[in-house]
Amino acid sequence: MSFRADPRSLYIHIPFCVKKCRYCDFYSFFSSDDSFIRNILSETLNQIRIYKAQYCKSNFKTLYIGGGTPTSLKTADLGFFIEKILEICDSVPEEFTIEINPETVDNNLISLLAELPVNRLSIGIQSFNSNMLEVIGRNCSPRANFNALEMLKALDNKNLSLDLISSIPGQIVSEAIDDVKKALRFAPDHISLYYLTLEKKTPLYDKYSDTDQDENCWVEAADYLYESGYNHYEISNFAKSGKESLHNMNYWRMESYLGCGMSAVSTVYDENKCGSRLTASSVPENFLAGPDKQWGTKVEKLSSYDLLVETLMMGFRTSEGVDLEKNNDYFNLDIRELLLPVIEGWKNKGYISDDNKNLALSRSGRFFHNSFMIDILRYLEKVKYNFT
Amino acid sequence: MGFNKKYQYSLYRPGPFKRFFLFRVIRFLLIALLFYEILTVYIISTVIVQSSSMLPGIQREDRLLIVKPLYSQYLFDKFIKIPGLSNPKRGDIVIYRQNFINNYPWYLKPVNSVVRFFTLQKKNLKTNHSYNDSISVKRIIGLPGDIVKIKNNVVQIKPSGGERFLTEFELTGNRYNINISSLPENWNSDENPFNSDTEETAVKDGYYFIIGDNRELFPDSRSSGLVSSELIKGKAVLRYWPFERINVF
Ligand code: SF4
Numbered sequence: 001m002s003f004r005a006d007p008r009s010l011y012i013h014i015p016f017c018v019k020k021c022r023y024c025d026f027y028s029f030f031s032s033d034d035s036f037i038r039n040i041l042s043e044t045l046n047q048i049r050i051y052k053a054q055y056c057k058s059n060f061k062t063l064y065i066g067g068g069t070p071t072s073l074k075t076a077d078l079g080f081f082i083e084k085i086l087e088i089c090d091s092v093p094e095e096f097t098i099e100i101n102p103e104t105v106d107n108n109l110i111s112l113l114a115e116l117p118v119n120r121l122s123i124g125i126q127s128f129n130s131n132m133l134e135v136i137g138r139n140c141s142p143r144a145n146f147n148a149l150e151m152l153k154a155l156d157n158k159n160l161s162l163d164l165i166s167s168i169p170g171q172i173v174s175e176a177i178d179d180v181k182k183a184l185r186f187a188p189d190h191i192s193l194y195y196l197t198l199e200k201k202t203p204l205y206d207k208y209s210d211t212d213q214d215e216n217c218w219v220e221a222a223d224y225l226y227e228s229g230y231n232h233y234e235i236s237n238f239a240k241s242g243k244e245s246l247h248n249m250n251y252w253r254m255e256s257y258l259g260c261g262m263s264a265v266s267t268v269y270d271e272n273k274c275g276s277r278l279t280a281s282s283v284p285e286n287f288l289a290g291p292d293k294q295w296g297t298k299v300e301k302l303s304s305y306d307l308l309v310e311t312l313m314m315g316f317r318t319s320e321g322v323d324l325e326k327n328n329d330y331f332n333l334d335i336r337e338l339l340l341p342v343i344e345g346w347k348n349k350g351y352i353s354d355d356n357k358n359l360a361l362s363r364s365g366r367f368f369h370n371s372f373m374i375d376i377l378r379y380l381e382k383v384k385y386n387f388t
Numbered sequence: 389m390g391f392n393k394k395y396q397y398s399l400y401r402p403g404p405f406k407r408f409f410l411f412r413v414i415r416f417l418l419i420a421l422l423f424y425e426i427l428t429v430y431i432i433s434t435v436i437v438q439s440s441s442m443l444p445g446i447q448r449e450d451r452l453l454i455v456k457p458l459y460s461q462y463l464f465d466k467f468i469k470i471p472g473l474s475n476p477k478r479g480d481i482v483i484y485r486q487n488f489i490n491n492y493p494w495y496l497k498p499v500n501s502v503v504r505f506f507t508l509q510k511k512n513l514k515t516n517h518s519y520n521d522s523i524s525v526k527r528i529i530g531l532p533g534d535i536v537k538i539k540n541n542v543v544q545i546k547p548s549g550g551e552r553f554l555t556e557f558e559l560t561g562n563r564y565n566i567n568i569s570s571l572p573e574n575w576n577s578d579e580n581p582f583n584s585d586t587e588e589t590a591v592k593d594g595y596y597f598i599i600g601d602n603r604e605l606f607p608d609s610r611s612s613g614l615v616s617s618e619l620i621k622g623k624a625v626l627r628y629w630p631f632e633r634i635n636v637f
Contacts, residue, residue, distance in 0.1 A: 042582065079605060079606030083611040087612075115524050
């Protein structure tokens, strides 16, 4: 199958949360209306069924149930929902991830996970420090975090991934490192360490936009993870070797993927190397209007140029970098030659790693990903890079 | 040249005693492994229950003794079928593999046996993307030839050759309790798209209708269909742990 032609990854969005966290700008809300929740889920299944038939030529390699908080669903609903997804997919994917919030971990959830073919658990820990959890308005205590991890760790054959947030307003370096040390006690296969971004329109922004965030918290915590033997394989992601997230690698490689559920995004490409980004509606009524109204989907067209820029932007986030062979072939140009005037300068500083196959930022270079991308975009604008 | 070669040869070659000793150790380990395989694959094994799907009768972490030869067993990846001493009966608690569980590739199976042997069955080989060895413990409700239907959480069965539908309790003699109290409200109402009521389902030859006593948890035959006898690995006959709840099923 040629590059980007066939979506091999499916993301499923569960838009429900128990309580809104202060920093959150994801699409999620609270609902206590079981039948409303089930209608949304069943329309999501409908969308998966139709999208799969419409866009896929082969089975999914990765499945990712995220949110929101998928595990905030009633156990019976969640179990039934996952079973139906597997039935539609007609195969068990190589990687099947579900996002878990620690406060939702109980015997029932553990039972479900033990028997379903979910093999990657992404756990939203964020911090083990009660003050920090308080600042970001997380509905969880350090104790609950530990308990959940102990229960999940006992499950056989699941890869654990922990989410941590660093550089929270008021956090000091030793606290950030302490979080990482506590996470490492559970020997997770994968850790995502995010730098807290204060998104406008979130309560956290209103409250703390004047408080300084210490960037060093993130940097030092990242170094600590790296020195503990984790591959720093993407700006915010660390993995034991071989445990990188296949699903996310697909995003960073700008492969096509499907997203189903309210507000979920799909990206698919046509033969002309142009893309379409489809975003399902985040208004329940529009989403529930179903296939006749295309789930209220907004379509954004991506030109080949947009696609190239995104390929570079995403690729340079990872240690693997931009796959030159595949992309040169796909875009019908020589990416290294095109970018030469920009990468020369960065290469001299030792920030570029370039074997013949891939062009990447080195680990130290990735700390400057933003400025690097600005350089690239300015340059591309200047040469008015034109696609033929 | 010739001398050197000979000299090196004798230098690096283990002496006859060492060779003999090594041979004996390897032979012993191989025999032990074979014995262990036969014992656990074919005769008897134990499981630690991973799920609450058999509440109220069986809890997570309970340990059960599983007898294998009661049912047919399939050795070497279904190549050899050894007939069972009897057939699975209605109401039996069985261990089985979910049919979506991928197995290890053939070359890793023996390695996994070794890992299990040396860790007293506590650890399985952890591969990147495997779902293996996830064993479910549930109850056989429908036998080949039966027709099963579920309406409002009441399981009704028309046994093969029977005239009318009877409930699972009428057919098994009230030997167990089920848990439906924690099912979400309206779970089996007609408006619920997630209705786990089951239309009349004919149980095919070589297949069984299996569900957990805790009707709140999935997966089982209500959601993933009938279970092939090849996936059924044995009958649970005894809970031996925790000590105060020992009982024979
Ligand atoms: S749990 Fe996640 S999605 Fe839900 S409010 Fe918190 S950050 Fe947002």
